[in-house]
Amino acid sequence: TLQVEATDKAGNTITRMLEFTIDTTLTTPTIALDHKDDSGITGDNLTNAKKPGFILGNIDVDASRVVVQVTHDGKSEEVALTKSGGQWSFTPTAPWGDGSYTLTVTVEDKAGNVSHSAPLTVTVDTQTAINSIALVNDTGIPDDNLTNAVRPHFRVTVPDDVNAVRLSIDGGKTWVDAKRTSAGVWDYSWLTDVTEGVHTLTVEATDVAGNTVKETM
Known part of the structure; x- marks a missing residue:
């Protein structure tokens, strides 16, 4: 608080107050x-x-x-x-x-x-992708997705920031987790025998930002 006092030649005095704040x-x-x-x-x-x-x-x-x-x-x-x-x-x-x-x-x-x-x-990061899905133990004609192996081995390639890949052959009722074997490459070999016939593989990939994408083979 600043107090100011002024006096004139006749001896009259007046006082005024001023409040101020210092803020640094x-x-x-x-x-x-x-x-x-x-x-x-x-x-x-x-x-x-x-x-x-x-x-x-x-x-x-x-x-x-x-x-x-x-x-x-x-x-x-x-x-x-x-x-x-x-x-x-x-x-x-x-x-x-x-x-x-x-x-x-x-x-x-x-x-x-x-x-x-x-x-x-x-x-x-609003998107991710599955670059490819391959049947590693594809027997007979290459890349025809036919195999005589009852425990198929699948390889999935994805962007490097994908941190989870899972697979399903029953329409998504049950899932198995693939393993990252190198940058952008995930593998999974079925641990139990798969019945003979046509199967649809569903692959789901999720990246570190939480984006998820699905592809089928």
Whole structure:
């Protein structure tokens, strides 16, 4: 509180008070991928959401300006945010394409202090694939999917980020897990005899972002 006293030549005195605040600090904000959009492995900042949500933290109550900067493919844009429902958050208005995005939050308070969050890089991955399915012990004419082996051996090739491959020959009622034998290659040999006749193999692959794809042979 500042107190000012003024006296004129006649000896009259007046006093005035002024309250002021010195504010030199601002908390460092944070930004994190919303757990509901953190698909696949928790905490890996991979998502299969095209419009992922982000939660902001450590935003001081006297914040007058909150901006998130999004950088992708060398281009940046800034989005001014407002608090909603007691929470600071950000969700893109338009779908994001696959790729990496770096987000930084900038906060300015009423005193003009500015603070920046650590950059957060997330990867949007909305699709995966099964490149090929092969019957390894295909006997007779090559690639005709005919075999005299009652315990067929299958090989599945997929993108390197696939972390689970499973197979079914009963329409998905039961599944067996293939084993990763090298980068992008998964194998499984049936452990019990398969009855003679035509069978449909269903293969399901899931990548680290949680995307799943199925193919049949």
